[in-house]
Every structure is written in structure tokens, then in C-alpha cells.
Amino acid sequence: MTGAEEDADEGYVRSDEREQDPCPCASGGADEPSIYREFWRDERAQLQRRDYAKLLATIGGLTAVGSLAAPLASLTQVFERRYTGPVYSDGVALVDEDGERIPEDHLENGEHTTVFPEPRPGIADAPTLLVRFPESAYGEGTNVADTVGGYAAYSKVCTHAGCMVSDRDDDILVCPCHSGRFDPLSGASVTGGPPPRRLPQLPITVSSDGYLVATGDFTGPVGPGGG
Numbered sequence: 001m002t003g004a005e006e007d008a009d010e011g012y013v014r015s016d017e018r019e020q021d022p023c024p025c026a027s028g029g030a031d032e033p034s035i036y037r038e039f040w041r042d043e044r045a046q047l048q049r050r051d052y053a054k055l056l057a058t059i060g061g062l063t064a065v066g067s068l069a070a071p072l073a074s075l076t077q078v079f080e081r082r083y084t085g086p087v088y089s090d091g092v093a094l095v096d097e098d099g100e101r102i103p104e105d106h107l108e109n110g111e112h113t114t115v116f117p118e119p120r121p122g123i124a125d126a127p128t129l130l131v132r133f134p135e136s137a138y139g140e141g142t143n144v145a146d147t148v149g150g151y152a153a154y155s156k157v158c159t160h161a162g163c164m165v166s167d168r169d170d171d172i173l174v175c176p177c178h179s180g181r182f183d184p185l186s187g188a189s190v191t192g193g194p195p196p197r198r199l200p201q202l203p204i205t206v207s208s209d210g211y212l213v214a215t216g217d218f219t220g221p222v223g224p225g226g227g
């Protein structure tokens, strides 16, 4: 399966849709990127937007207003978070867009997918690219001690202007906004385009019950700035 087919399977924004949904950095300027608007581009955020609309539609039929406070807060946090604190920590599970934990046999070599930290109070979504290659394929730049079973994880938020790194060209991870290119086999180092620095790596391991978990937070700043 090609990267494009995988992305289609994962529900990523298609190239024709992207053309009608220009990079928000074009209006906000690269110095003032908006990670939150980019979350709207991510499929999971789109799902949440639809869920949010459904929730609003049902509010009129609900009388227990107090019970709505918590879910409303959790739904809006994805748009408010500015990545100022730790996202992952030791033992936090990686989950898919449905919240399901990722078993160690989830991907075959050469495949990739998008995962998130298992939700918990105060922590919003943090799209993360999970890739898998033969362990021997990783070269200089990748902290091999932070990989497990051929899996490596990197932030999905482009370090240039905050777009989602949602495309792929062979093994190279590609940001669709300005064709930023990152090599997952060399620590997601920049191999093309304007991104000023690599995607930060997430240290991961396999839990005693066979699921992928973080062993700490990203090893560098997520998204633009912080370089």
C-alpha cells in the first residue's frame, strides 16, 4: 500500500481538499502560526467538530446542565491548547483516533499511522506520527534507545508553520503546506523545504501488557518556534 493510499485509509485531508483549504499561515504569517486552526485540518479534529455540533444539537433536550460542563470543556480544549506543558509522560499510552490502545503488532514495517496520548484531565490532543521500519534501518539522528520493536514516534505538527505532516513520499514524511520533508530514519531531520528543525521524537516502549506507551515527553518543542 502506498503512503497516499494509507492516508486515504486514515481519512487524511485529500490533496484536492487541501487546495480549497489553504494553509492558514498564508493569512496569519509564519511568525504567528495557529496550531489550533491546523487541528481543524486534522481528521480527528474534524470528527470532534462534528461531534461538537451533534452535542450542541442535543443540549436543548438536556436539563442536567451541570453534567455538561466537563464534556464541553474537554471538547473545547483541543482548540485552546498551546503546547506549553508536557503532553506525554512516562507510562502514557498511545491511542488511535477512537481511543484504542496500540498493540505492538499494529503496524508492518514501512507503515505509519497517527496516534495520540491517551486522554486525561488537562491534556488535549497531540497528533503524533508512529512509523515502523526494521530496527537496522534507523541511522544517525534517531535516538534508537527511544524506539521499540522498529517503532519510532515523532510529533505530527510541522516545525515551520504548524501544519499537519500528513503526506508521504516513499519513506519521507511530507508537510503539504510548503513541501517540508522529514526523514523518519534519521530522527525526522529536515531533508527539504522551509522547516527550520526536525520533528521532535517521542520516547516509547512496550508495556508489560503489550501496548505502546511513552516513556517521557517529546524531546524538543512541538510545532513552530522554540528552536
Ligand code: FES
Pocket: 158, 159, 160, 161, 162, 163, 175, 176, 177, 178, 179, 180, 193, 194, 195
Ligand atoms: S508548515 Fe510550512 S512546510 Fe510545514
